[in-house]
Amino acid sequence: MASVMIIIKQLFLFLLLTSFNGVIEAAPQGSLVTHLPGFNGSFPSKHYSGYISIGESPQKNLFYYFVVSERNPLKDPVVLWLNGGPGCSSFDGFVYEHGPFNFEEGKPKGNLPRLHLNPFSWSKVSNIIYLDSPAGVGFSYWKNSSQHITGDVETASDTHTFLLQWFKQFPEFLPNPFYISGESYAGIYVPTLASQVVKGIKNHAKPIINFKGYMVGNGVTDESFDGNALVPFAHGMGLISDNIYKKVEATCKGNYYDSQENSCLLSLGLVFEAISGLNVYDILEPCYYDMGTEQKDKVGNKSNLPQSFQQLGATERPLGVRKRMFGRAWPMGAPVRDGIVQLWPQIAEKISIPCVDDEVATLWLNQEAVRKAIHAEPESVTGPWMLCTRGIRYNHDAGSMIPYHRNLTLQGYRALIFSGDHDMCVPFTGTQAWTASLGYKILNEWRAWVTNAQVAGYLQRYENDLTFLTVKGAGHTVPEYKPQEALQFYSRWLDGKPI
Incomplete structure (x- = not known):
């Protein structure tokens, strides 16, 4: 009888602690x-x-x-x-x-x-x-x-x-x-x-x-496997010709990312020229591309561009929230090496990175009402939410x-x-x-x-x-x-x- 009572008490306690969807309310x-x-x-x-x-x-x-x-x-x-x-x-x-x-x-x-x-x-x-x-x-x-x-x-x-x-x-x-x-x-x-x-x-x-x-x-x-991945990928996807691939093979001898040989670097230049207009994150997706300083000076910001150019970054997904993407991995052809890693906002200050911006997430997560709802500290404590921070130094x-x-x-x-x-x-x-x-x-x-x-x-x-x-x-x-x-x-x- 005593054992039955213990089982009943345990069952009662379980039901008491369990919410409607089955999660025990210890959280x-x-x-x-x-x-x-x-x-x-x-x-x-x-x-x-x-x-x-x-x-x-x-x-x-x-x-x-x-x-x-x-x-x-x-x-x-x-x-x-x-x-x-x-x-x-x-x-x-x-x-x-x-x-x-x-x-x-x-x-x-x-x-x-x-x-x-x-x-x-x-x-x-x-x-x-x-x-x-x-x-x-x-x-x-x-x-x-x-x-x-x-x-x-x-x-x-x-x-x-x-x-x-x-x-x-x-x-x-x-x-x-x-x-x-x-x-x-x-x-x-x-x-x-x-x-x-x-x-x-x-x-x-x-x-x-x-x-x-x-x-x-x-x-x-x-470093080695990542660094040597791009050239075979580009060739297999039909992004570079057989002739370019053979030149790179002959001059770089399998080392596509760390060679100092001028002949290898010249061959790699042909590869990067061929793929430079592609979306680095998905070669099938369109992307917003930097027009260069001279053209920017002429047309001003992106909102002044022709409608066809403004829409260039839209993807085929039903909800077009990622018009462009902010980098979440290392630039192509440059594997992560030991030591201090440059963060994406720092890289963006020096070179043009295709596919940048995350407007919807940035807008939503920087709303005071959203921060309160998810129990995040105010901007005065954490600074503005950014997809990728510039506020740390990171050592690989x-x-x-x-x-x-x-x-x-x-x-x-x-x-x-x-x-x-x-x-x-x-x-x-x-x-x-x-x-x-x-x-x-x-x-x-x-x-x-x-x-x-x-x-x-x-x-x-x-x-x-x-x-x-x-x-x-x-x-x-x-x-x-x-x-x-x-x-x-x-x-x-x-x-x-x-x-």
Whole structure:
């Protein structure tokens, strides 16, 4: 009888702590998001946002936005999402890629965007944390410090500390499988953080995170593999002729990014001349191009240009919110090297970067009402929200990621490495080469994967639970270009089903 009473009491306690959508209410209620400017209606799941402070001198305040799964919150994986840069906000993923809303540009221009539910949100099948990292990025900030200096190693350590604190605030999610994901320069963030998490588990760091694996999309990985990826990509895509390719092969001898030979540099000049008019993030997409100073002086700002030129940057997506893109990965042909990394706003001051601007996200996230709704500090504390910050110095001090991937996969952690196959910024050719370089046995030879009876891309699966996957027709930010296909491979992989 006593045991029956204990079971009844436990059941009663569970029901008392459980909300209508199945989430145990241990989460801090002060972080609950109850509304968002621009959206009318009920959220399909609960949202939380706020700060977790780490360190003391100086204190770092890391901002997160947490979307609870719409499917089965207490069983679905918890996924951390990181955008790259380095120095770019993960609201990039929230607004433009796989967040719970699609953003429609306000009319007339300058009005708040209108938000609609995103049928391909990754919160359909997972709990997902969008984190602005490192401090100084997006809404995250350093307190009482003007020294915004960080790097790969410190960022991984800080993010691990964030996760431990986050799970203390949301302990109901500790039993859930946990995955780390990201794209672009997060090709560095993800494996370095994963290694920190694994180290913490071995050292019995509390709470114990139920870490299972990681995903990287079009990720920066290794100076040599990334640097040598562009020329084979350009040739394979028909962007340079056989003659140009043969000249580059003969003069550069396989070293396309680090040669000092004049003959090689002249041959590479032919490559860059051929591809200079393309959208670096997706060679299929149109783009706004710099006309040069002389023409700018004649026509003034873009609003004075002919209507046909103003529309040049529009994409074919139903909601044209990304007229142009602000860089989230390294310039083509220039792989990330060890040492201080120039951030995108700094690069933009020196050279013309095609496809720049993120008007809708910048407009929405800099509204005082939006900041209040998501519990972000006012502009007087964090400064204006920028997609990619200029307020930090960042040191690439972790080296090549290949040893990290090898160590993690050999320890039994799952890895999905995916590439939009029309990205020229971090071309799939480099990613395909470095995954093969690990020397793992091929379990599934190169084959198509299918969505809605159509080939959506190709994959190759290796031993040690490593999968390399391409998404046909996608650019640098896969879920932005192919949201339906992205949700398909994401959900199948998380559920342990064949892709």
